[in-house]
Every structure is written in C-alpha cells, then in structure tokens.
Amino acid sequence: MHSFRLMLRKISLSLIILIATLAILTPRVAHAEAWLVVEADSGKVLEATNATYPWYPASVTKLMTAYVTLKAIKEGRLSLDTLLTVSPVAASQSPAKMGFKPGTQVTVDNALKMMLVRSANDMAVVLAEGVGGSIDGFSAQMNQTAQKLGMTQTSYVNPNGLPADGQITSARDLAILARAIIRDLPEFEYFVHIPSIRFGRRVTQNFNKLIGRYPGADGFKTGFICASGYNLVASATRNGKRLIAVVLGASSGQMRAVRAAQLLERGFANNSLSWLRPSLGTVDNLVPIDASPPNLRDEMCGGKRHKPASDEDEDTVASNGGGTGSASGSESAVTFFAAGLQPPMAKPSELLAGAPAPSEPIVVYTGPTRTGSALIAAETADADKQATPRHRGKKARLADKKSDSASEPKADGKDAGKDAKSTEPKSVKHANAKPDSAVKPAAADKPVAKPAKPKAVAKPKSTTSEAKPADQKTAAEPHT
Template sequence: MHALRPLLRKSLFNLFAASLACAAWLAPRAASAEALLLIEADSGKVLQAENATIPWYPASVTKIMTAYVTLRAVKDGRLTLDTLLTVSPTAASQSPSKMGFRPGTQLTVDNALKMMMVKSANDMAVVLAEGVGGSIDGFSAMMNDTARKLGMTQTSYVNPNGLPADGQITSARDLGILARSFLRDLPEYEYFVHIPAIRFGKRVTGNFNKLIGRYPGADGFKTGFICASGYNLVASATRNGRRLIAVVLGASSGTARAVKAAQLLERGFGQDNLTWLRPSLGTVDNLVPVDASP
C-alpha cells in the first residue's frame, strides 16, 4: 500500500453526478459485444484476437497513455516525481471519479500519478496534463503524437482522463501496443500500474483492477468505464518469467471484465502449444485495422 497526504472525502453529490452523467451519455452503439486481445509482452505475438481492431471508447484506460507521457517527461528530465503541481479550476471541475481537491491545492507528480492509476481520479489526470503539457489541448497533442510514434493507428485523444468526448477513440490492438510500450520503455516506473491500494488519512482505496493481489502473477494495468464503452480492462501477469497482456473491452460489469481477463491469461499460461487459438495471427503491430464506427 502507498501512503499519501490527507485528501478530501468523496461527496454524495459526486456519486449522484456520476450516475446522471452515465445516464445522459448514450452510446452510439450499445456495448453488446466484446473486444478481446491476448499477447505476449516481450514479442508482441498475438495469442487471441476478437474484434481487436474495431474502434472502441477507451474510457479510463486513457490514463495509461497519460501516465506514459508523464513518465517519459520524468525520464527525460523535464520534471521529477517530486515536482509540485497545482490543482486548477479546470481540474477541480472534472466529473467523478475524482479526489475533489480545491483549486490551488498542490501535490507532487508522484502522488497525482498514484491517485490517477489506483483511484482513477479524473481531476488528477488533468493536473498532470496541465503540469506536463500546459493545457488539456497541449497535452492531448502530446498524447496523439506519442500514439502515432508507437504505431497506435486507431487511437485519438482529446482529453487525458477518458471522460466522454467526441474523438476519444482506440482499439484493443492499440491498447496492447501501448501496454507493451509502457513495459519496454518505462520498466523503472512500472510499479505505478500495479499498486494494490493507496491510503489517505484513515481511508484506504483499493485498485479498481481486481486482478491485482488476487490473480497469481497479476502486475498491471488499468480499468475503465463509461456507458458508451462498457467495462474495459487492460491487464498483465507474469509467470515463470513469461509476461502476457490481456485487453477486454465492453464487458457487462466490473466482475465480468476481471473474469474474462483472468480466463484469457490462464489459458495463455496453461497451454504450451496454444492449439485452442486461431493460427497465424502474427504480432499485435501487424493486426490490420478495420473501418468501423464505434
């Protein structure tokens, strides 16, 4: 568990507002189907792919890219984990899930990352975006430039937290590429994607990724949900030195996404010959995108 400085309580108003926001945002298509992907982290070899190149709303798995761009800035020396960031009125106005800090509150990059990745705090994503990119638009441009360089050809970002917005789109394929890139490029910071819980005061908030601390070998990544996307999860696990990455998009519940990801990982670890999988899928980078609207 990672301890943080005392934080503000969530309010009943925030929870009510989240419910209203979900009800108001009707998906262009209902999340009645799932997109699934299972790959080897080291090689990128695709072990299973179903609807993996269909455009999908990322929701809060967007925050993997927010963390990636932020930590690349740290690695490049543009700021440090101890750099103080200030909560702006824009950050404070974000919809839940959020920490609820007042404008003017200062906190470190390290704490903001932990709050964003464990609690999925939308306000902390904006704090990081403004601290690194100067503004939401400036940081979104950095996210899109990074996506292009990584080969995420189906991804577009307009905000750093995944709240509903036109033009915020990705695919299971692209999320697999992003997760691989995080592990490859930022191994010294990968602990941010498998923190089991954070503590602020007497309150403990557990990671929304229910595989962490439960599924043997689980070591990442991030959950997401908006009405338009269904329940999303990028997950990773390592056994006997072999790391797999599973992507589940559009599950019917938080439990369902965790179970589906665990099933993918278990089958990937459990059968050496993988005869249950479709043959000749190649690597995640070579999955051919389809032209489909979300």
C-alpha cells in the same frame, strides 16, 4: 462400404475438432465485446476477437497520460517531486476524483498514484496541465506519442477518458501501449500495479480486480463509461513469461476481470492443442477495421440498470444483467474442452470474488515530498481534514469544556447548531465533507456571536452546496 464408414468417421472427428476449437477461439458473448491477449516481449497474438474494432477507451486513457508524464520525467523535463497546482479546470472534473479545491498542491508522484489507483479524473488534468500546459496541449502530446508507437486507431481529446467526441482506441492499440510501458519505463512500472492507496483516513483498493487475486497479476488499468462498457488492460507474469490481456465492453466490473483471467489462463496453458489455432502474427500487424465505435449506452446504463457514480465499477451495477452467470457459461465451455490438459485452477469468477491479498496501502498526501516526521504530520493533517462530523463534534465539545462555565447553559442546543453552521466552511473545503444534513451540532465556541449577520451563514451554505454533489458521488463509489 468400409471406406464410406471411415470417411464418415473422419468427417465427424473434424467437426468435433472444429466445434471444440471455436469454443476456445470465440466464447459466447451477450453483446459487443473486444478481447485480445499477446505475449509482452514478442507481441505475438495468442487470441483476438474484434481486436481492431474502434472502441471508446474510458479511463484506460490514463495509461497514456501516465506514459507521457513518465517519459517527460525520464527526459528531465520534470521530476516525481515536482509540485503541481490544482486548477479550477481540474477541480471541476466529474468523479471519480480526489476533490481537492483549486490552489491545492500535489507532487507528480502522488498525482500519478491517485490517478492510476483511484482513477482520479482531476489528477489526470493536473498532470496534463503540468506537463503540457493545458488539456489541449497535453492531448496533442498524447496523440503524437500514439502515432509514434504505431497506435494508428487511437485519438485523444482529454487525459482522463471522460466522454468526448473523438476519444477512440482499440484493443490492438491498448496492447501496443501496454508493451511500450513495459519496454520503455521499467523503472516506473510499479505505478501500474499498486494494490491500494491511503489518503488521510480513506483507503482505496485498485479497481483492477486481478491485482492481489490472480496469481502473477502486475498491471494495468480499468475504465468505464456508459458508451464503452467495462474495459480492462491487464497483465500477469508466470514462470518468466508475461502476457497482456485487453478486454473492452464487458457487462460488469467483475466480468471484465473474469474475461481477462480466462484469456491469461488460456495463454499460459500453451497446451498441445495450440497447433489448432491459426497464426495471428504480432499485435502491430493486426489490420485495423474502418468503423465507428459501438455505443453501449443503452445496454450499460439504460432500462433497469443504474448509472454508476463514476467511470469505474459499482457492485450494484455489476450485479444487474447477470455478470457472473455469463462467466460460468464461457468457463464451462473452456473447461469441457481443456479438462485434464492443464493443472486445475479455481474458476476465475470464484478466484476474483474473494478479498485481495493483504497489503499495506501506499500513503498519498498533498503538499511537497515529505519523509519521516514531516510525512506523519502531512498524513495527520489530511486525516483531520477528512474528520467525520461526529469526530469534529467531539473535538469541539472537548475544546469548549474549559469555557462552558463562562457560557450560557445548554450551549449545544439549537443555538449551538446555528453556530456550528458558521464554522462549516472549514470542513467543506475537503473531499470527504458531509452534506449539512449529516452534520451533528457542535458546542458553540462563542455564544455571544449567536446574533451574527445572516449573510455570514449564507456563504457556507453556498460552499456546501457546491461540494455536495461531488462528495455524494465519491462516497457512493465502492473501492473496486
């Protein structure tokens, strides 16, 4: 009888250990997701869920675009100061983008910063055309590089991750790419953890919510399309140990950051219960799964959920579907089992909900590399191009004060509004131009030009209508 009770106790203890282990190894998920956390130096896998399941990469594609570009720089085929020109193909890309008109020139350095922080799809094409001659030529280089690195589940069709048949990767392959960036390009690694950039008047925070919020966060890139869900390749360093976390298919931008923080925290904890976890080997040895990528379009963008304005996070979308609620559930499961086994830390959802640590935005600009007074002049020129209608109206009125005495009275009335339209092409050339309905009438420069031919007015209207959709989407997109 005593031995029977002892056996029951052993069985009960084994079940408790098994349940607790599963709580860590397989946190509850509401839909298809893939997770992976590895040691950056050794490639040792600390945790994996669907890590070799094919997935749509979305904008994490730009990590390979950056890798191929920076390798070309390292090999001397171009430099960070090389000037590239925005082509009509680049300018036609969907948001998020900088919105530069064809013919605009930008350095490789600035294009990389805009692509990795702003997730600018047009800058990805600018780099692709500058390095590979065309999107197809550069995509071939991306695929060759992927095969060389051992990314056997990856294929690329474009350099920015916008939806395309055949654009596929996996959490395993993305971890391999992140390790390659750290190993092969240490001198350029700062590109993947810039907290924010400033172009003219506009400041854009890095979409990776871990940067400036999670202790030690130092990489890499986010991504989203409806089919993929919210993706993130992240890294962090603590006490000289660097980990890489990959999250694919999260339900929101907040959730992908929370998931990554959970993975990193468990990896850094390395507590005495790690012996309970089975050995998963290294990331290169994970066995690929032969399957089709899950398509999360209906879940991400169907029903009551609103499609984001870009391939990045949007708070109004993230708030639907209860992103933080799910986080609390998995956090509490880990907290229940690991309480008292590691130093206390704020819940990831709370840690990542606050504002990022203050930092000075990195200035980006158009044109050649500049320093000193020339850089200040370039910044001012870009800022002037982004001036709001109100600012333009004030400047116009100030400039017209001297000529008001020679003009007809009430020059800023209806007739002035007509004349303001005739000057509008100067503003619609730029990414932050406002729709015509938002433009406040400015004083007429030349009242006598009022009876100008209607065709002169028709031209700016067509220009404005072309710029309007991109501008509205860009303005609607938050800096997350």
